[in-house]
Amino acid sequence: MNLDWSVVWLNRDALIAATGTTIMLTIATMAIAVPCGIVVAILRLYAWGPVRAAATFYVELFRNLPLILVVFWAFYVLPILTGLSLSPLATGLAALALNVTAYNAETFRAGINSIRRGQVEAAMALGMSRAQALRRVIVPQAVRRILPVLASTWVSLFKDTSLVSVIAVTELAYVAMQIRAQSFRVLEMLTAMAAIYWLLGYPQAKLVDWIQRRYNVTE
Amino acid sequence: MANVEISATRAKSAGAKIIRYRGVIKRYGAFEALRGVDLDVHAGEVVCLIGPSGSGKSTLLRCTNGLEMTDGGEIEFEGALLPRDEKPLRLMRARMGMVFQSFELFPHLTALENVAEGPRTVLRKSLAEAKTRAAAMLAKVGLADKEANYPSALSGGQQQRVAIARALAMEPDVMLFDEPTSALDPETIGEVLNVMKVLAEEGMTMVVVTHEMTFARRVGDWVAVFDTGRIVEQGPPQQIFDAPLTERTRDFLSHLGWAG
Numbered sequence: 001m002n003l004d005w006s007v008v009w010l011n012r013d014a015l016i017a018a019t020g021t022t023i024m025l026t027i028a029t030m031a032i033a034v035p036c037g038i039v040v041a042i043l044r045l046y047a048w049g050p051v052r053a054a055a056t057f058y059v060e061l062f063r064n065l066p067l068i069l070v071v072f073w074a075f076y077v078l079p080i081l082t083g084l085s086l087s088p089l090a091t092g093l094a095a096l097a098l099n100v101t102a103y104n105a106e107t108f109r110a111g112i113n114s115i116r117r118g119q120v121e122a123a124m125a126l127g128m129s130r131a132q133a134l135r136r137v138i139v140p141q142a143v144r145r146i147l148p149v150l151a152s153t154w155v156s157l158f159k160d161t162s163l164v165s166v167i168a169v170t171e172l173a174y175v176a177m178q179i180r181a182q183s184f185r186v187l188e189m190l191t192a193m194a195a196i197y198w199l200l201g202y203p204q205a206k207l208v209d210w211i212q213r214r215y216n217v218t219e
Numbered sequence: 220m221a222n223v224e225i226s227a228t229r230a231k232s233a234g235a236k237i238i239r240y241r242g243v244i245k246r247y248g249a250f251e252a253l254r255g256v257d258l259d260v261h262a263g264e265v266v267c268l269i270g271p272s273g274s275g276k277s278t279l280l281r282c283t284n285g286l287e288m289t290d291g292g293e294i295e296f297e298g299a300l301l302p303r304d305e306k307p308l309r310l311m312r313a314r315m316g317m318v319f320q321s322f323e324l325f326p327h328l329t330a331l332e333n334v335a336e337g338p339r340t341v342l343r344k345s346l347a348e349a350k351t352r353a354a355a356m357l358a359k360v361g362l363a364d365k366e367a368n369y370p371s372a373l374s375g376g377q378q379q380r381v382a383i384a385r386a387l388a389m390e391p392d393v394m395l396f397d398e399p400t401s402a403l404d405p406e407t408i409g410e411v412l413n414v415m416k417v418l419a420e421e422g423m424t425m426v427v428v429t430h431e432m433t434f435a436r437r438v439g440d441w442v443a444v445f446d447t448g449r450i451v452e453q454g455p456p457q458q459i460f461d462a463p464l465t466e467r468t469r470d471f472l473s474h475l476g477w478a479g
Binding site for chain 1: 284286305309310312313315316317319321323324325326327336337340341382385386389
């Protein structure tokens with residue numbers, strides 16, 4: 001077999017830029033999906049009936065649709081529904097955020113439910129409102145408790161950003177596939193792509209593990 | 220009935236009534252946890268609620284600051300009926316300190332942050348002021364050297380003292396204690412009771428649900444004996460422990476091995 005790894009080196013600038021896009025997509029998605037996930041979880045737990053039902057519908061819808069379908073849907077249907085024409089990057093980000101927010105909402109809901117009732121009572125006995133008790137007492141503890149779950153969501157998300165390549169977002173998977181198509185260096189490019197994903201994903205997972213140990217709350 | 224006669228012997232009855240319970244009823248489904256409770260708490264008084272488990276002592280305490288809502292009767296705090304609306308209820312809660320059986324310290328905050336949390340979030344003090352006050356309160360309960368400790372690094376007795384400091388930092392008019400020593404190891408019960416005794420000596424108004432009969436007798440000014448959702452007898456500790464008027468009180472105390 002005739003291998004030519006120079007194709008990776010020759011395209012390093014494109015690959016580095018694409019890797020940057022992948023990382024940026026991951027960070028931006030989480031930056032949206034963590035606060036939105038908290039809000040949706042709180043709506044599912046405490047909101048007035050119909051709002052709660054809507055939040056539940058949203059979560060169950062997006063949790064049970066294949067992400068790639070959501071990506072296509074955001075690309076083809078969202079502009080028709082909303083009249084907005086977003087760039088592929090913004091569309092991909094929206095699809096990822098919709099999906100991950102639904103997962104995070106479930107994670108946060110489980111985390112909030114795991115905090116003892118007595119903690120809310122202690123906060124309320126001090127004179128806090130329900131909102132203050134949530135913000136100051138419940139959510140900070142819930143976040144620490146679910147960090148391991150958020151960590152694995154993060155790592156999944158980092159890999160799942162590759163799905164937005166189907167709508168031509170120039171992230172790592174898309175660019176690597178483009179180079180492969182132009183150079184016919186299939187094995188080299190797929191290997192390079194795998195190496196980049198793994199080398200970036202592994203330390204992220206370890207970093208989040210470390211954060212979890214660092215901020216772990218013991219009772 | 221006997222109420223008039225008894226209040227004559229009530230040492231601190233000259234003080235204003237801080238809490239007044241009249242015919243308080245609380246139901247959980249078909250179960251009546253409180254079946255018409257009448258009780259007064261005067262300023263500076265230590266009122267101990269004793270009686271078997273499930274007799275309604277803790278329920279009455281939890282109704283006092285609206286953690287549970289009553290189903291009948293009245294609770295007055297400082298001359299005003301306990302509000303049912305969230306906002307005025309919060310203002311009233313901020314003037315009552317509560318200490319729980321299971322401490323309920325906030326595990327993600329240090330001892331100092333736990334104590335500063337109320338002044339900071341509820342009283343809207345500056346961070347510096349809240350921390351100064353918190354430090355003073357921790358010193359008061361003898362834990363000045365534990366400011367930076369998280370609750371998980373404190374013994375049960377220390378955690379409960381931090382919880383007392385947390386309640387005191389709100390400068391409450393009354394302190395509610397819900398079995399504050401029931402979850403503690405025997406060797407740490409004393410340190411918590413001592414802090415409570417000092418508070419009582421300083422004139423803090425306290426309502427204490429307790430199984431510590433020695434504390435009720437020595438520190439209590441007034442003792443109410445609960446049974447199946449009612450107060451079966453109330454009076455000064457000398458009466459309750461030395462010359463109980465009802466059979467039920469005698470039974471309860473003899474079950475605890477209280478010689479009388």
